[in-house]
Amino acid sequence: MLLNPLVKTAIPVTAPCITPDWFSGKSVEEVGNLPVYYGNKEKRLRDVFDIKDDGKDIITLGSVPTVKYIGKGMTAGSIVIKGDAGMHLGAEMKGGCITVEGNVSDWAGAEMKGGEIVVAQNAGHCLGGAYRGSKSGMNKGLIVVKGNAGNEVGGLMKKGIIVVEGNLGDAAGCSMKGGTLICYGHPGNRLGALMQRGSIVLYESPALLPTFTYDAEYNPTWLRVFLRELQKTPHRIPITQNHIEGTYRRYNGDISELGKGEIFVFHE
Amino acid sequence: MIIKNGTVYDPANNINGEKVDIFIEKGKIVDESELRDKKEIEASGLVVLPGGVEIHTHIAGSKVNIARIMRPEDHRKDVVRKTPYQRSGTGYTVPTTFTIGYRYAEMGYTTVWEAAAPPLGARHSHEELLDIPIVDKGIFTLMGSNYFVLKYTEEGEFEKLKNFVAWLLHATKGYAVKIVNPGGVESWKWGKNVSSLDDTVQNFNVTPREILKNLARAADELHLPHSIHVHCNNLGSPGNYAITRETIEMLSPYRRHITHIQFNSYAGEDWGTFTSGGSDIAATLNKSKNVTCDVGQVIFGDATTMTADGPWQHTLFKLSGNKWANSDVEMETGAGIVPYRFKKKNVVNAIQWSIGLEVLLLTEDPYKVFLTTDHPNAGPFYHYPQVMELLMSRKKREEMLETVHPLVKERSVLPSIEREYSLSDLAVVTRAGTARALGMTAKGHLGVGADADISIYRFDEEQIQKSFQKAAYTIKDGVIVVKDGTVVADHMGKTYVLDVKADLSEEERQIFSKYYTVQVSNYPVEEAYLPQKEVVTCR
Numbered sequence: 043m044l045l046n047p048l049v050k051t052a053i054p055v056t057a058p059c060i061t062p063d064w065f066s067g068k069s070v071e072e073v074g075n076l077p078v079y080y081g082n083k084e085k086r087l088r089d090v091f092d093i094k095d096d097g098k099d100i101i102t103l104g105s106v107p108t109v110k111y112i113g114k115g116m117t118a119g120s121i122v123i124k125g126d127a128g129m130h131l132g133a134e135m136k137g138g139c140i141t142v143e144g145n146v147s148d149w150a151g152a153e154m155k156g157g158e159i160v161v162a163q164n165a166g167h168c169l170g171g172a173y174r175g176s177k178s179g180m181n182k183g184l185i186v187v188k189g190n191a192g193n194e195v196g197g198l199m200k201k202g203i204i205v206v207e208g209n210l211g212d213a214a215g216c217s218m219k220g221g222t223l224i225c226y227g228h229p230g231n232r233l234g235a236l237m238q239r240g241s242i243v244l245y246e247s248p249a250l251l252p253t254f255t256y257d258a259e260y261n262p263t264w265l266r267v268f269l270r271e272l273q274k275t276p277h278r279i280p281i282t283q284n285h286i287e288g289t290y291r292r293y294n295g296d297i298s299e300l301g302k303g304e305i306f307v308f309h310e
Numbered sequence: 311m312i313i314k315n316g317t318v319y320d321p322a323n324n325i326n327g328e329k330v331d332i333f334i335e336k337g338k339i340v341d342e343s344e345l346r347d348k349k350e351i352e353a354s355g356l357v358v359l360p361g362g363v364e365i366h367t368h369i370a371g372s373k374v375n376i377a378r379i380m381r382p383e384d385h386r387k388d389v390v391r392k393t394p395y396q397r398s399g400t401g402y403t404v405p406t407t408f409t410i411g412y413r414y415a416e417m418g419y420t421t422v423w424e425a426a427a428p429p430l431g432a433r434h435s436h437e438e439l440l441d442i443p444i445v446d447k448g449i450f451t452l453m454g455s456n457y458f459v460l461k462y463t464e465e466g467e468f469e470k471l472k473n474f475v476a477w478l479l480h481a482t483k484g485y486a487v488k489i490v491n492p493g494g495v496e497s498w499k500w501g502k503n504v505s506s507l508d509d510t511v512q513n514f515n516v517t518p519r520e521i522l523k524n525l526a527r528a529a530d531e532l533h534l535p536h537s538i539h540v541h542c543n544n545l546g547s548p549g550n551y552a553i554t555r556e557t558i559e560m561l562s563p564y565r566r567h568i569t570h571i572q573f574n575s576y577a578g579e580d581w582g583t584f585t586s587g588g589s590d591i592a593a594t595l596n597k598s599k600n601v602t603c604d605v606g607q608v609i610f611g612d613a614t615t616m617t618a619d620g621p622w623q624h625t626l627f628k629l630s631g632n633k634w635a636n637s638d639v640e641m642e643t644g645a646g647i648v649p650y651r652f653k654k655k656n657v658v659n660a661i662q663w664s665i666g667l668e669v670l671l672l673t674e675d676p677y678k679v680f681l682t683t684d685h686p687n688a689g690p691f692y693h694y695p696q697v698m699e700l701l702m703s704r705k706k707r708e709e710m711l712e713t714v715h716p717l718v719k720e721r722s723v724l725p726s727i728e729r730e731y732s733l734s735d736l737a738v739v740t741r742a743g744t745a746r747a748l749g750m751t752a753k754g755h756l757g758v759g760a761d762a763d764i765s766i767y768r769f770d771e772e773q774i775q776k777s778f779q780k781a782a783y784t785i786k787d788g789v790i791v792v793k794d795g796t797v798v799a800d801h802m803g804k805t806y807v808l809d810v811k812a813d814l815s816e817e818e819r820q821i822f823s824k825y826y827t828v829q830v831s832n833y834p835v836e837e838a839y840l841p842q843k844e845v846v847t848c849r
C-alpha cells in the first residue's frame with residue numbers, strides 16, 4: 043500500500059490504524075475507511091492520505107512528521123517511511139519492522155515488546171522509553187538510529203537493544219532495568235541515572251555521575267558474542283574488530299539504587 | 311412527566327414489583343392531581359427504581375488529586391472522548407471529575423458522598439464537587455485525629471467537643487463526622503500507630519475508645535442526619551474482625567456506621583493463616599441495633615488505595631512494593647495513597663473478595679448493609695453491576711468461585727450461602743437503605759414529596775450485570791439526564807450541607823492562630839463554593 047499525505051499540515055494526525063495488522067486483506071476502499079483523528083476531529087484515512095495499492099504487502103508512506111502512532115502495537119509486516127515520522131512511532135509494537143528514511147519524533151518504540159525500528163537520521167526524546175507512570179519501557183526488540191537521539195533514551199528499559207550511532211541527549215538509560223544501550227557518539231549528562239540493571243556501551247568517554255564506581259578494565263566475553271551477533275544484522279552498525287577484541291572500562295551503578303547496572307567505556 | 315406502566319421497586323414504600331405510574335412535577339414526585347406536564351415515558355417491561363444513593367466513595371479533594379497526579383498509567387488505559395453533552399476525561403480508578411458524574415449517572419446513581427475530606431482540604435473538595443455534574447453530593451469531615459477533638463476528649467470537656475464538632479461541620483460545609491483509624495493517624499505523625507481500642511494516642515492521654523464514644527455521642531446529641539462514619543482501627547490486618555466487633559458493640563446505644571467493613575473483617579493470625587471473619591461480623595450486625603455498614607467489596611483488577619489511614623498505607627506500601635504517597639495535614643489528619651491490584655489467584659485477595667459478599671448475604675436486614683467498593687480502594691465504582699449480579703445469582707457466584715484461588719472454598723463460607731438478592735433487596739442496599747442511613751428523607755424512595763431522582767433499567771435476569779451497567783433512563787430532578795446509557799443532558803446537582811451553627815471560643819482562636827498555617831478567618835469554606843445547596847436541618 044502507498045500512502046501519501048494529501049496536505050502538509052501542522053495539525054497532528056492520530057493514526058494508530060496504519061499497521062500491517064489493520065491493513066492486511068483490506069482493499070484500498072476498506073483501508074481508506076479506517077478511522078483517524080485529525081486534530082480533535084474524527085476522519086477517515088482517505089481524508090488525510092492519497093492511498094494506492096502497489097500490490098506489495100509493505101506499507102510505504104511519504105514524509106509524515108505530524109502523523110502519530112504509526113505502527114502502534116503491530117505484530118508483523120513492514121512499514122517504510124520515505125521521510126520524517128511523527129511521535130509514538132511503533133509504540134507498543136510486538137513484531138515486524140519499521141524503517142524511517144528521515145527523522146523520527148519523540149517516543150519512538152516506547153514500551154515496544156519486539157520487532158525492529160531503523161531510523162536513518164535523528165530520533166527524538168524518550169526513544170524506547172516508558173510512558174509516564176509505567177513500570178518499564180522497551181521490553182525486547184531492536185532500535186537502530188543512524189543519527190543522534192534526544193533525552194531519556196531507553197528510560198526504564200527492561201530488555202532489548204538500542205543502538206545510537208550519533209550522540210545521546212541527557213539522562214540516557216535513566217532508571218534502566220535491563221537491556222543494552224550502545225552509543226557511538228557523545229553520551230549526554232546524567233547517563234544511567236537511577237539505573238538498576240542493564241548495560242550501556244560507549245565509545246566516547248562520558249561524564250559519569252558520582253554514583254557509578256570503577257570496577258576493572260577487561261574484554262567482557264558477553265560483549266564479544268553480543269557484538270558479533272549484532273554484526274550479522276543488515277543495519278550496518280559500525281562495529282570494528284577492535285570493538286570486539288579490545289578492552290573496556292567497566293563501571294557499576296547507579297549505587298543510589300540497586301547498583302547492578304553497568305557502563306562499559308571502550309578503551310582500546 | 312409520567313413514568314407509565316413501569317414495574318416499580320420502592321421498598322421504602324412497600325412497593326415490590328408492582329405496576330405503578332409515577333408523576334413528576336418541578337423536580338419532585340407528586341400526586342396525579344398535581345401533574346401539569348403530561349410528557350410520558352413508556353416504561354412497560356422496564357424496572358423502575360429510585361435513583362442510586364452512594365454512601366461512601368472518594369471522588370473529590372486533595373488525596374484523590376494526589377492519586378490522579380501519581381497515576382498517569384491509570385488514565386492512559388481509559389480515555390473518554392467528549393460528546394455534545396459530555397466533556398472529555400479519563401478513567402480508570404481515579405477518573406476526572408466530570409467523568410465521575412457521568413459514570414455514576416449512566417449507572418442510575420443520582421446522589422454520591424465524598425467520604426473523607428480533611429478539614430483543611432474541604433475547600434478543595436467542594437471545588438471538585440462543583441465539577442462533578444448531574445449528581446447531588448456532599449462531604450464527610452475527617453475528625454478522628456483532630457487536635458481539638460483529642461484535646462477535649464483528654465480533658466473530658468464534652469460540651470466543648472460538641473461545639474467544636476458543630477463548628478467544624480459548619481466551617482467545612484460537611485455533612486457527617488468521619489473517623490479514620492481513631493488516634494492512629496495522630497500517632498502516625500510520630501511513626502507509630504494504635505492497635506487496640508485502649509492504646510494511648512501519642513502525646514495525648516486518650517484512647518480510640520474514648521474518641522469514638524465522644525464523637526458518637528456528639529453526633530447523636532447534635533441530631534446529625536447521619537451517624538458517625540467509622541473506618542475502624544487495624545484496617546487491613548489479619549485478625550482485625552475482633553476490634554471491629556468490639557467497636558460495634560461498645561458504641562451501643564449510639565448510632566454508628568462502619569465503613570468498608572470488608573477491610574475490617576479478617577480472621578487468622580497472619581497472612582499465611584488469613585481467613586474470613588465475614589460471618590462473624592454479619593452475626594454481630596444481625597444482633598446489634600442502630601448500626602449500619604457498607605462493605606467495600608473487592609473488584610478484581612486495578613485499584614488505587616487512598617485513605618486518611620497513613621500508617622496502614624505505609625504497611626501496604628511495604629507489602630506491595632508499589633509507589634506510595636504520604637500526606638500530613640497539620641493539626642487534623644493525614645493520608646496515604648498506594649496503587650494496588652486485586653488478583654483472583656492471590657489467596658488473600660480472593661478471600662477479601664469473598665468477605666464482602668459474605669457480609670452482604672449473611673446480614674439479614676438489608677437496611678444494615680450497603681453496597682460500596684470504597685471506590686477506588688477495592689475497585690472502581692462503575693463495577694457495582696458486577697457485584698449486583700453476584701448478589702442476585704448463586705449460579706454466577708459459583709461460576710466466579712471456580713476462577714478464584716481454591717483456598718477460598720476452605721476459608722470462607724461463601725460457597726455454602728444460598729441466599730439470592732431480590733430486586734427489592736438490591737434497591738435497599740443501593741438506595742432505600744443508604745438514603746435512610748444518611749437521613750436523606752427525599753432520596754431513596756418514590757413516594758409523593760421525594761426528589762424526582764429515578765433510574766429505569768431494561769432488566770434481564772440472564773444478564774444482570776449488563777442490565778445495571780447502563781440505565782435505560784436516569785432522571786435527575788425530573789430531567790432525563792441519561793437515555794440508553796448515554797448522557798443526554800447537562801445538569802448540575804446540589805451540595806448537601808447542615809444548618810449547624812457554632813462559634814469558636816477565644817481560647818480556640820488563639821490556639822488556631824498559634825499553630826495553624828491558616829488564619830481562622832480564612833479557614834471556613836465560603837458560600838461561593840455552594841452555588842446550589844440544600845440545607846438539612848438537624849433535629
Ligand SMILES: [Zn+2]
Pocket residue numbers: 366367368425426569570617684687
Ligand atoms: Zn473510604
